[in-house]
Amino acid sequence: MTFSLIGRCTRTGRLGLGITTFSLAVGGRCEGVVANIGVCKTQAFPNRTNDPLGIKLLAQGHLPKRVMEMFAANDTEHSYRQIGIMDRDGRIAAHTGPGCRGWAGHKEGTDCVAFGNGLVGPQVLDGMIAGFLENPGDALEYRLMRAIEGGRDAGGQGTPDAHRPERSAAIKVVDRRDYPDVDVRVDVHPTAVAELRRVLEEFKLYEEFYRGRDTDPAKAIPQDVFVKELDARRRARA
Amino acid sequence: MTFTLLARCPKTGQVGIGIATYSICVGLYCNGLRGNVGATMSQAFVNQGNNTLGLRLLAQGYTSQRVLDDLKANDPNHEYRQIAVIDRNGRVAASSGAKNRGWAGHHVGDGYVAMGNVLAGEKTVTAMAKAYEASAALAFERRLLAAIEAGRDAGGQSGVDGHLPERSAALMVYGDYDHAEIDLRVDLHDTAIEELRRAFEEYDQYRGYYKERGKNPKDAIPQYQFVAELDKKQQQEAAQ
Numbered sequence: 001m002t003f004s005l006i007g008r009c010t011r012t013g014r015l016g017l018g019i020t021t022f023s024l025a026v027g028g029r030c031e032g033v034v035a036n037i038g039v040c041k042t043q044a045f046p047n048r049t050n051d052p053l054g055i056k057l058l059a060q061g062h063l064p065k066r067v068m069e070m071f072a073a074n075d076t077e078h079s080y081r082q083i084g085i086m087d088r089d090g091r092i093a094a095h096t097g098p099g100c101r102g103w104a105g106h107k108e109g110t111d112c113v114a115f116g117n118g119l120v121g122p123q124v125l126d127g128m129i130a131g132f133l134e135n136p137g138d139a140l141e142y143r144l145m146r147a148i149e150g151g152r153d154a155g156g157q158g159t160p161d162a163h164r165p166e167r168s169a170a171i172k173v174v175d176r177r178d179y180p181d182v183d184v185r186v187d188v189h190p191t192a193v194a195e196l197r198r199v200l201e202e203f204k205l206y207e208e209f210y211r212g213r214d215t216d217p218a219k220a221i222p223q224d225v226f227v228k229e230l231d232a233r234r235r236a237r238a
Numbered sequence: 239m240t241f242t243l244l245a246r247c248p249k250t251g252q253v254g255i256g257i258a259t260y261s262i263c264v265g266l267y268c269n270g271l272r273g274n275v276g277a278t279m280s281q282a283f284v285n286q287g288n289n290t291l292g293l294r295l296l297a298q299g300y301t302s303q304r305v306l307d308d309l310k311a312n313d314p315n316h317e318y319r320q321i322a323v324i325d326r327n328g329r330v331a332a333s334s335g336a337k338n339r340g341w342a343g344h345h346v347g348d349g350y351v352a353m354g355n356v357l358a359g360e361k362t363v364t365a366m367a368k369a370y371e372a373s374a375a376l377a378f379e380r381r382l383l384a385a386i387e388a389g390r391d392a393g394g395q396s397g398v399d400g401h402l403p404e405r406s407a408a409l410m411v412y413g414d415y416d417h418a419e420i421d422l423r424v425d426l427h428d429t430a431i432e433e434l435r436r437a438f439e440e441y442d443q444y445r446g447y448y449k450e451r452g453k454n455p456k457d458a459i460p461q462y463q464f465v466a467e468l469d470k471k472q473q474q475e476a477a478q
Contacts, residue, residue: 001461022461022462023444023448023461024437024440024441024444025421025422025423025437025441027421027423028418028420028421028422028423029417029421031416031417031418044455045451045452045455045458046452047452048415048417048452049415049416049417051417052415052416052417053416077453077454077455077456080455080456099455099456101460162462164462177286177287178287178290179269179286179287179289179290180266180269182266183263183265183266184263184266184425185263185265185423185425186425187422187423187424187437187441188436188437188440188441198426199262199263199425199426202262202426203262203263203425203426206261206262206263210261210284213283213284214283214284214285214286216315217283217315217318217337218315218318218337220283222339222356222397222398223239223260223261223397224239224260224397224398224399224402225398
């Protein structure tokens with residue numbers, strides 16, 4: 001039981017993944033988000049070797065559709081996997097094996113694919129896509145955040161009788177560099193999506209400071225001084 | 239303002255990191271570990287390109303010292319960086335640049351390095367090294383966790399106005415695969431090491447289940463059933 005959305009920003013070419021699930025520490029299983037190559041995420045009963053393999057196949061020049069065929073040929077339990085793939089041009093392939101439990105499916109939208117299993121129904125995918133498309137001018141990390149919030153608000157995981165909470169969540173966005181632009185996580189929490197929103201908003205306040213500190217260290221103020229200034233600004237606004 | 243234990247397990251060949259800092263979301267910077275290749279971490283004023291470059295150089299076969307030399311030669315701001323590199327033979331190289339702030343330094347041991355900057359003092363680094371060495375009987379990930387807990391208990395970080403809390407922390411272990419065996423993070427918390435310990439102990443109970451579920455989906459019980467059984471077991475243990 002998990003719901004995810006892979007999205008691409010057509011303005012910048014940035015790629016990203018927003019994901020949340022009942023399982024713990026899902027962000028630690030999202031290594032298939034790679035700059036200038038694409039995104040590959042296997043979930044439900046995941047084959048952990050799929051995503052690194054998928055990234056290598058995309059990097060070799062294979063299309064997402066072809067990568068999916070190779071997954072099917074390479075995995076005796078392919079029918080239990082749920083997989084989303086997007087390449088750097090936004091081409092998509094998705095697979096929901098019949099062995100996935102609960103309500104399970106995938107749906108493509110403009111510049112995105114939503115996929116999930118163990119869900120209350122297809123409205124969760126619709127909620128995710130609507131969230132992603134709500135403000136196309138926003139930075140990709142915010143659009144992914146709105147996507148998983150949209151999925152949660154549409155009912156999320158479980159059955160109509162037994163809702164399953166989101167216990168971990170993650171957003172990962174890559175641009176041109178070979179490390180992520182944004183990589184925020186909540187690993188063990190009773191309301192992981194709400195907590196991820198809090199982490200993302202806080203991270204965005206530090207993003208520029210961290211980048212400047214690293215690229216031009218001679219000019220950087222100490223972080224505790226930066227935090228004091230941040231707190232003063234917050235108090236002034238309040 | 240960070241303290242870190244980076245190591246290669248002499249028993250299993252796994253590489254891993256335990257890290258805690260005043261900065262938020264530190265786990266996002268820990269992309270320098272790969273099974274059968276080695277481990278590298280750049281901190282203080284981070285050069286985010288260092289870890290990915292360092293891993294590629296390790297994979298090409300360079301020794302840890304050679305990798306460190308190249309990372310420095312490649313970076314006009316290398317005096318601001320604190321860097322550790324461990325190759326697949328467990329050889330360690332480390333550097334705390336002269337322009338790291340506060341008390342900054344590292345301790346190189348057999349197959350590991352303890353390092354930190356903006357610390358309460360050398361005691362933070364020494365305590366991490368001691369805890370790592372003293373815990374050889376434990377699983378590798380528990381040794382890494384014990385090390386950063388010891389660093390915290392020895393005083394941790396100290397900034398402009400004194401002690402700085404750990405606001406984020408991470409624990410990562412890589413073994414034989416391209417993906418992590420353990421990749422746990424606390425991104426934003428008032429006591430991030432305590433929270434990481436809590437997350438780890440919780441996650442540790444699920445590890446076998448998650449691994450088996452992926453390998454043998456047909457026989458996997460639903461996770462909520464697994465959780466219910468886990469809760470029952472915990473209640474029984476608490477009652478005893």
